Every structure is written in structure tokens, then in C-alpha cells.
Amino acid sequence: MKSILSLGEALIDFVPEENGKALKDVHSFVKAPGGAPANVAAAVAKLGGNVSFIGKVGNDGFGKFLIETLDQAGVKTDKVFTTNDALTSLAFVSLKEDGERDFSFYRDPAADQLLNSEELQNAWFEGEGLFHFGSVSQTMEPCKSATSRAVELALAGGMIVSYDPNVRLQLWSSAAEAKETILNTIPYAHLIKISEEECFFLTGEQDENKAVRQLIAGNVKALLITKGxxxxxxxxxxxxxxxPSIQVKPVDTTGAGDAFVGGLLFGLSQQNQTFETIIDNEEIIKEILVFANACGALTTMKRGAILALPSQEEVKELILKKKVG
Ligand code: ATP
Structure with missing residues (x-):
């Protein structure tokens, strides 16, 4: 089994107790651990994978809660730093009737943005594993440079690099800056995961095939578009x-994309072949995608992100029950 490293933000999602209300009308929220790369790490660990998280949290109750949650999920947290210079990020999430959500972030700056290049050790990136990151850690220095350094080290160390931009425009100074940074980053990664909306945002193309031709460049060997x-x-x-997805009744789609990525990386980490061989083998890659879709579907059935992530047994059970794969 190959090891997986996920770098980026760990934060607290405050999720309303009832769906369908604007943030101003919500009376109470549930504290849920989150942050896309942390969710991905937890998703891999809950499936039984070998995964470490690289990031920084505040020396506060929320930071301690995040480390504890990742530990409990089975993520290795020895590469998680704690700082007294900023607090852990908070994100309030409002859920619409259909389970889709809007975010309101509290980070000015937040602890995760203070991760710096000097804290990364070359040895972490040596070996045959997979390295995953997103674009939230690219929104501000010093974590922007730390992210670039980590990608450089992962490529030099021979790792497969996976990038899920996870566009959160509120965190960028402008949409143009977000688009430029993400488009400049994509060619460094081997595996890209974007949603349909992100695909349109990045390429301006309604035609998926034309969009894909713009995005498959440089190192990119596989581009995954998730479609809810x-x-x-x-x-x-x-x-x-x-x-196709597996039909379920969603209550909160927060974390579905991250659970999908976790399932995908876990599936890839279980294979002995090279990444190129896996993605060219229709039978194997389809099996991995069915598994990843099931991870996403199961996560929509519970509130929050990390707390809703499924185990390998739950994923296999759903696949059997729905007779897919
Ligand atoms: P994020 O906003 O976190 O980046 P995303 O938009 O990439 O997420 P989605 O496309 O919503 O993620 O979901 C990822 C995967 O999870 C989908 O490809 C699908 O397999 C599964 N999934 C999501 N929503 C549903 C749903 N309502 N029913 C069944 N499966 C779903």
C-alpha cells in the first residue's frame, strides 16, 4: 500500500442544525471538523489507508479538537504544527433546502495560512506515494510558498501529485487572481479533480471536451470532473x-468532493502498477471510480464533513446493495 500526504487547511465548519435557512436566521450550529485537505486525509484514513496531514492549527481549543479528530480518524498528525500567532480558521456553512451550501469564513489571518516552507522536510516527500493539495493554501503567504515548495519536493521525490483546487472565491483578492494561480498550478499535477462549475470558471467553456483539452497539459495525466x-x-x-453516482437522499453535501478524492487516492494507493498503467486500464479505473462515487454519496447522507466520512465496509456494502460496479 502506497502512502499518502495531504497538505493544507484544517478548520472548523459550523453547520446549521436545520437545512434551508439563511445564516442570519440560524439559531444553532454544530461544530464539525473540516478543511478540504484535512477531510481528504481523514477520508483516506477511515478507509484504512496510510496517510499523513501537513498543516498548521492555532494553539486553541479548536486546533486541539482538529488534531484529536484527525488522530481518531487514523491520520498521522506528526506533521501538523501549532502556532500562538493566529487562531484556527472557522467557516460557517449555510445549507439550502437541497443540501447545497454557502460558506462564510473567519480567518484574518488564520493559523493554517502561517505554514512556511522551512517547516517542510525533504524526507517526507521521498518514495512512491501520493501527494495531495488544494488552492486554499495558495491564497496567502507564507503558506502559498510552502505549497509550491511541497509540490516541488513531491515531484522531485517521485510522488504522484494530486490537485483539487476547491475554488473558494471569498478567500482570494479577486476571481482573476484565483483563476490565474489555479491555471498556473494545474500543469504541475498528475491528477486534477474539479467540479463542473470549477471547470467552467477555469476555462469559460460549456463544452466539456473543449475544456478538458485546455486543462490536460504539462504533467496532467488524468482530469476528473465531479458532477454531484x-x-x-x-x-x-x-x-x-x-x-454515474449512486442514488441516495442527501442531507448535507459538505465534504462529498473530499470524500470522493479520499476514495480515489485510497483506491490508487492500493494498486502496485504505475499511475499511467492504472488510468489506462478501464476495468481497474472504473472500479476505483465506483468506489470513490460511493464515498461521496455516503458523505452526503450525514451532516458535516469529517464526521460523515464512511468506512471501507460501508462503501462496499452500499456498492453491493445498489448493485453497481
Ligand atoms: P466540493 O464542493 O466539496 O469540491 P464537489 O462539488 O467536487 O465538492 P460533488 O460533485 O458535489 O463534489 O460530489 C462529489 C461526488 O460525490 C460526486 O461525483 C458523486 O459521486 C458524489 N455525490 C455528490 N452529491 C451526490 C448526491 N446528491 N447523490 C449521490 N452522490 C453524490
Whole structure:
């Protein structure tokens, strides 16, 4: 089994107790651990993978809670730093009737943004594993440089690099800056995961095939587009495979994309072949995508992100029950 490293933000999502209310009308929130790269790490660990999280939290109750939650999920937290210079990020999440959500972030600056390049050790990035990151850690220095340094080290160390931009425009000084940074980063990664909305934001193309041709460049070997209840599509330079989602009744879609990425990275980490061989083998990659879709679907059935992540047994049970795969 290959090891996985996920770098970026760990934060607290405050999730309303009832769906369908604007933030101003919500009376009470549930404290839920989150942050996309932390969610991905927890998703991999809950499935039984070997995963470490690299990030920084505040020396406060929320930071301690995040480390404890990651530990309990089975994530290795020896690469998580604690700082007295800023507090842990908070995100209030409002859920609409259909389970879709809007975010309101509290980070000015937050502890996760203070991760710096000098804290990264070359030895972490050596070996055959997978390295995953997102774009929230690219919104501000010093974590922007730390993220670039980590990508450099992962590539130099021979790791497969996975990037889920997870666009959160409120965190950027402008949409143009977000788009430019993300487009400049994509060619460094081997595996990209974006949503349909992000695909349009980045390329301005309604036609998926034309958009894909713009985005598959440089190191990119596989581009995954997630489509909520419609499932996900994998594009490579020469082929495309669509795998429908598994029908469930969603209550909160927070973390579905991260659970999907966790399932995908876990699936890849279980294979002995090279990344290129796996994505060219339709049978194997389809099986991994069905598994990842099931991880996403199960996560929509509970509130919050990390707390809603499924175990490997739950994923296999859903696949059998729904007779997919
Ligand atoms: P994020 O906003 O966290 O980046 P995302 O938009 O990438 O998430 P989605 O496309 O919503 O993520 O979901 C990822 C995967 O989870 C989908 O490809 C699908 O397999 C599964 N999924 C999401 N929503 C549903 C749903 N309502 N029913 C079934 N499966 C779902």
C-alpha cells in the first residue's frame, strides 16, 4: 500500500442544525471538523489507508479538537504544527433546502495560512506515494510558498501529485487572481479533480471536451470532473469514462468532493502498477471510480464533513446493495 500526504487547511465548519435557512436566521450550529485537505486525509484514513496531514492549527481549543479528530480518524498528525500567532480558521456553512451550501469564513489571518516552507522536510516527500493539495493554501503567504515548495519536493521525490483546487472565491483578492494561480498550478499535477462549475470558471467553456483539452497539459495525466448526483467523469489524453453516482437522499453535501478524492487516492494507493498503467486500464479505473462515487454519496447522507466520512465496509456494502460496479 502506497502512502499518502495531504497538505493544507484544517478548520472548523459550523453547520446549521436545520437545512434551508439563511445564516442570519440560524439559531444553532454544530461544530464539525473540516478543511478540504484535512477531510481528504481523514477520508483516506477511515478507509484504512496510510496517510499523513501537513498543516498548521492555532494553539486553541479548536486546533486541539482538529488534531484529536484527525488522530481518531487514523491520520498521522506528526506533521501538523501549532502556532500562538493566529487562531484556527472557522467557516460557517449555510445549507439550502437541497443540501447545497454557502460558506462564510473567519480567518484574518488564520493559523493554517502561517505554514512556511522551512517547516517542510525533504524526507517526507521521498518514495512512491501520493501527494495531495488544494488552492486554499495558495491564497496567502507564507503558506502559498510552502505549497509550491511541497509540490516541488513531491515531484522531485517521485510522488504522484494530486490537485483539487476547491475554488473558494471569498478567500482570494479577486476571481482573476484565483483563476490565474489555479491555471498556473494545474500543469504541475498528475491528477486534477474539479467540479463542473470549477471547470467552467477555469476555462469559460460549456463544452466539456473543449475544456478538458485546455486543462490536460504539462504533467496532467488524468482530469476528473465531479458532477454531484450525476456522478463523475475521468478524462485522459486519449479517453473518457463516465461513472454515474449512486442514488441516495442527501442531507448535507459538505465534504462529498473530499470524500470522493479520499476514495480515489485510497483506491490508487492500493494498486502496485504505475499511475499511467492504472488510468489506462478501464476495468481497474472504473472500479476505483465506483468506489470513490460511493464515498461521496455516503458523505452526503450525514451532516458535516469529517464526521460523515464512511468506512471501507460501508462503501462496499452500499456498492453491493445498489448493485453497481
Ligand atoms: P466540493 O464542493 O466539496 O469540491 P464537489 O462539488 O467536487 O465538492 P460533488 O460533485 O458535489 O463534489 O460530489 C462529489 C461526488 O460525490 C460526486 O461525483 C458523486 O459521486 C458524489 N455525490 C455528490 N452529491 C451526490 C448526491 N446528491 N447523490 C449521490 N452522490 C453524490
Amino acid at each position: 448526483e450525476k456522478g463523475s467523469t475521468l478524462h485522459t489524453k486519449s479517453s473518457s469514462i463516465h461513472v
